Amino acid sequence: MITDTMLAPTSEAELAEAIKDATSAIHIQGGGTRPIGQTSAQVVLTTARLTGIELYDPGALTLVAKAGTSVAEIEAALAAENQRLLFEPMDHRGLMGTEGTPTIGGVVAANVSGPRRIQAGACRDALLGVRFVDGQGTVLKNGGRVMKNVTGYDLVKLMAGSYGTLGVMSEMAFKVLPGIETQACVLINGLSNDAAVAAMCTALGSPFEISGAAHTPSGLDGHPVTMLRLEGFADSVTYRAKQLMTLLDGVGDMQVESDPDKVKAGWAWVRDVETFHGREGDVWRISVKPTDGPEIAGRVGGDVLFDWGGGLIWALVPSGTDLRTKLGHFRGHATLIRANVATKSAIPVFQPEPAPVAALANGLRAKFDPKGILNPGLMG
Amino acid sequence: MEMPVPNSAILSRKAQIVARLRMVLPADAVIDDPSETRAYECDALAAYRCPPLAAVLPASTEEVAAVLKICHDENVPVVPRGAGTSLAGGALPTADSVILGVARMNEVLETDYDNRIIRVQSGRTNLSVTGAVEEEDFFYAPDPSSQLACAIAGNIAMNSGGAHCLKYGVTTNNLLGVTMVMMDGTVVEIGGAHLDAAGYDLLGLICGSEGQLGIVTEATLRILRKPEGARPILVGYDSNEVAGQCVSDIIKAGVLPVAIEFMDRPCIRATEAFVGAGYPDCKALLIIEVEGSDAEIDSQLGVISQIARKHNPVELRESTSSEESAAIWLGRKSAFGAMGRINDYMCLDGTIPVSELPHVLRRIEELSQEYGLDVGNVFHAGDGNMHPLILFDANKPGDLETCEALGAEILKLCVEVGGCLTGEHGVGIEKRDLMKTQFNGPDMDIQMQVKDVFDPKWLLNPAKVFPLDISADRRSLAA
Numbered sequence: 042m043i044t045d046t047m048l049a050p051t052s053e054a055e056l057a058e059a060i061k062d063a064t065s066a067i068h069i070q071g072g073g074t075r076p077i078g079q080t081s082a083q084v085v086l087t088t089a090r091l092t093g094i095e096l097y098d099p100g101a102l103t104l105v106a107k108a109g110t111s112v113a114e115i116e117a118a119l120a121a122e123n124q125r126l127l128f129e130p131m132d133h134r135g136l137m138g139t140e141g142t143p144t145i146g147g148v149v150a151a152n153v154s155g156p157r158r159i160q161a162g163a164c165r166d167a168l169l170g171v172r173f174v175d176g177q178g179t180v181l182k183n184g185g186r187v188m189k190n191v192t193g194y195d196l197v198k199l200m201a202g203s204y205g206t207l208g209v210m211s212e213m214a215f216k217v218l219p220g221i222e223t224q225a226c227v228l229i230n231g232l233s234n235d236a237a238v239a240a241m242c243t244a245l246g247s248p249f250e251i252s253g254a255a256h257t258p259s260g261l262d263g264h265p266v267t268m269l270r271l272e273g274f275a276d277s278v279t280y281r282a283k284q285l286m287t288l289l290d291g292v293g294d295m296q297v298e299s300d301p302d303k304v305k306a307g308w309a310w311v312r313d314v315e316t317f318h319g320r321e322g323d324v325w326r327i328s329v330k331p332t333d334g335p336e337i338a339g340r341v342g343g344d345v346l347f348d349w350g351g352g353l354i355w356a357l358v359p360s361g362t363d364l365r366t367k368l369g370h371f372r373g374h375a376t377l378i379r380a381n382v383a384t385k386s387a388i389p390v391f392q393p394e395p396a397p398v399a400a401l402a403n404g405l406r407a408k409f410d411p412k413g414i415l416n417p418g419l420m421g
Numbered sequence: 422m423e424m425p426v427p428n429s430a431i432l433s434r435k436a437q438i439v440a441r442l443r444m445v446l447p448a449d450a451v452i453d454d455p456s457e458t459r460a461y462e463c464d465a466l467a468a469y470r471c472p473p474l475a476a477v478l479p480a481s482t483e484e485v486a487a488v489l490k491i492c493h494d495e496n497v498p499v500v501p502r503g504a505g506t507s508l509a510g511g512a513l514p515t516a517d518s519v520i521l522g523v524a525r526m527n528e529v530l531e532t533d534y535d536n537r538i539i540r541v542q543s544g545r546t547n548l549s550v551t552g553a554v555e556e557e558d559f560f561y562a563p564d565p566s567s568q569l570a571c572a573i574a575g576n577i578a579m580n581s582g583g584a585h586c587l588k589y590g591v592t593t594n595n596l597l598g599v600t601m602v603m604m605d606g607t608v609v610e611i612g613g614a615h616l617d618a619a620g621y622d623l624l625g626l627i628c629g630s631e632g633q634l635g636i637v638t639e640a641t642l643r644i645l646r647k648p649e650g651a652r653p654i655l656v657g658y659d660s661n662e663v664a665g666q667c668v669s670d671i672i673k674a675g676v677l678p679v680a681i682e683f684m685d686r687p688c689i690r691a692t693e694a695f696v697g698a699g700y701p702d703c704k705a706l707l708i709i710e711v712e713g714s715d716a717e718i719d720s721q722l723g724v725i726s727q728i729a730r731k732h733n734p735v736e737l738r739e740s741t742s743s744e745e746s747a748a749i750w751l752g753r754k755s756a757f758g759a760m761g762r763i764n765d766y767m768c769l770d771g772t773i774p775v776s777e778l779p780h781v782l783r784r785i786e787e788l789s790q791e792y793g794l795d796v797g798n799v800f801h802a803g804d805g806n807m808h809p810l811i812l813f814d815a816n817k818p819g820d821l822e823t824c825e826a827l828g829a830e831i832l833k834l835c836v837e838v839g840g841c842l843t844g845e846h847g848v849g850i851e852k853r854d855l856m857k858t859q860f861n862g863p864d865m866d867i868q869m870q871v872k873d874v875f876d877p878k879w880l881l882n883p884a885k886v887f888p889l890d891i892s893a894d895r896r897s898l899a900a
Contacts, residue, residue, distance in 0.1 A: 100669030198625020
């Protein structure tokens with residue numbers, strides 16, 4: 042929602058002017074559907090009016106769009122050419138309880154990647170180039186619109202997931218992929234978290250190109266379900282599902298869901314963490330080595346959902362829980378995705394980094410935003 | 422190619438610097454005799470040479486840290502070196518620099534098939550990473566042509582690609598974590614066996630930074646299970662345009678080949694003369710490879726050949742066996758060697774949007790005639806990464822300069838059509854002065870500010886990547 046008090050530039054030049062002229066810190070938003078973290082800035086600048094697909098070259102598998110373009114518009118344009126975004130970005134609205142229109146700029150700023158991340162990479166892996174305005178109002182570009190590019194430093198990856206704290210992105214270029222003919226899902230019932238992660242490791246270590254591996258200890262009917270997704274041409278999907286079931290024979294009660302609509306709905310449920318929608322409490326997102334997943338999940342002491350073959354744990358805990366203290370030392374990181382203001386003020390949203398790494402992050406912030414006006418406080 | 426004038430103050434302190442290095446490294450790990458430092462005077466861009474002040478071969482992260490601390494303290498530039506296979510001069514020393522070679526750090530530290538990762542010391546060669554896991558049918562995907570010799574350290578520094586990146590991505594998409602030593606000797610751990618960064622994506626920033634931000638000593642890499650099988654199809658056309666259109670149509674059809682390779686007539690003829698692979702004498706040749714089970718391969722090759730036939734190929738050969746596959750790949754794999762047999766050559770590496778392929782090939786042909794040097798094209802068509810090979814005679818006065826001028830024109834053309842100077846080789850010294858055609862002042866300045874954060878004294882590989890004039894002030898900070 043764009044209101045009268047917001048800065049809402051309609052061009053990159055206006056965006057640069059707005060930042061150059063800023064007399065106070067700026068809270069940067071896309072569609073405002075992913076309020077992860079918080080900033081002390083009061084003035085909101087939205088990129089929602091920087092809209093439009095600038096270039097779409099299906100034969101070159103590339104798409105360039107302005108930051109405020111809705112994810113829906115991009116997905117529709119791709120679908121019309123039987124193509125898609127590789128990284129399956131999550132829609133945060135249900136989980137965060139927000140309304141509005143998710144924008145592609147927001148997806149990149151938060152490096153939002155869904156279940157296919159384990160096979161096809163994260164948002165940052167599909168990102169070929171960015172244009173952005175730094176904290177002094179300078180328009181900058183990095184990368185481009187070609188798939189292989191090692192010319193100069195890769196600031197494209199740095200901008201992905203920087204939550205607007207290093208610059209406000211105005212335009213981004215993506216590598217896209219051909220669409221798929223069909224998809225199916227092998228479902229295993231009743232596995233413990235340990236057995237589920239072991240089964241997912243076996244599946245992901247097979248040559249059968251699993252494009253999603255998730256486990257819920259309490260599925261729709263309250264029982265554990267492990268899900269393994271296969272995508273591609275129909276014959277190939279049928280063949281791989283059969284091979285996979287042979288490989289996992291004896292692991293547990295297994296069946297194949299081959300109705301593409303049901304498979305799609307099931308993976309949207311995982312992607313958007315629907316199991317936590319509308320439920321009280323804080324939501325955390327924990328990235329770990331997959332085989333560490335069950336042990337870490339055990340320390341959570343609340344509801345969990347495993348994605349990424351066990352390497353991504355979504356956790357729902359009572360409001361105000363300092364989950365990092367409960368988790369103790371582990372290799373990986375935990376992010377506080379949803380919590381009230383008091384909790385977000387008391388507990389760092391992003392995993393605190395070791396001193397030398399934090400020094401690098403602070404150093405970069407000081408270069409990209411020397412006045413400290415872009416989302417101050419959000420990432421340190 | 423201009424290189425900075427060596428700092429005479431450093432040259433005069435050589436004995437003292439070497440003595441300090443000897444205090445932290447075994448005797449045979451510090452090389453300062455001019456007859457021995459010559460081994461480090463160049464990389465695979467052999468037209469440019471300069472022996473370093475000294476070369477060191479540390480065997481651990483701790484030894485790397487100790488060396489860097491001393492060089493930081495003494496204000497001595499350090500040039501990191503993997504296996505020295507850079508085609509861009511990424512490891513070219515200056516006379517006042519210490520070469521830090523990672524060749525002695527080549528151990529596998531951890532192999533974890535459940536989590537599909539391997540942790541190695543960075544001096545390990547690319548191919549031997551796959552070698553360490555192939556018993557279990559796993560592999561490491563990025564496969565630069567130099568993979569037999571090149572080190573993971575150099576792959577990370579240059580963000581190396583290979584023939585199979587259309588499906589598997591390049592180094593940055595397969596790198597999960599690093600142990601890196603900063604110029605002041607601080608050791609940082611970034612990433613690991615888990616996915617994605619806790620804060621800023623420093624891993625993505627380090628990968629491809631050409632050894633200018635820190636020295637990577639250990640790396641966690643993603644390994645993948647090998648596909649059940651792979652087979653190529655060979656298609657010949659009488660025009661580059663039609664071949665380009667065929668590539669585009671295949672991609673649009675929803676098939677994702679693991680590789681799409683393109684060779685033009687000069688390359689086809691050279692390889693035929695060299696290895697006799699039985700290629701048709703046509704304008705443009707495509708080799709397209711797909712993976713999967715036998716039935717999956719048959720069905721994908723079926724889709725591809727149907728599309729290819731619509732464009733009236735002069736030849737179409739679907740492989741049905743490993744022997745036929747090898748025959749199809751033979752010419753492509755010998756292409757560089759075949760061109761090298763004719764003459765010296767310079768290999769370019771620009772990337773273009775795939776849809777610009779016919780236009781760019783036509784322009785290269787015109788430029789080749791204008792400059793009077795032959796150019797062969799062999800490249801990864803699926804991702805637009807061109808490898809024009811300019812033939813020249815190194816013994817003929819002026820030929821290298823003409824070749825470099827033609828190369829610069831071709832790279833400018835790549836940028837003009839929406840592409841870039843280098844897709845997988847890196848900037849090094851070779852394309853340093855062309856950076857201005859792709860980036861404006863502020864675009865380069867923000868990159869140099871990143872280096873300011875990681876290496877405030879600009880001691881790590883300082884005369885690379887950025888044009889010398891714009892980096893001059895920063896490079897003179899420590900002098």
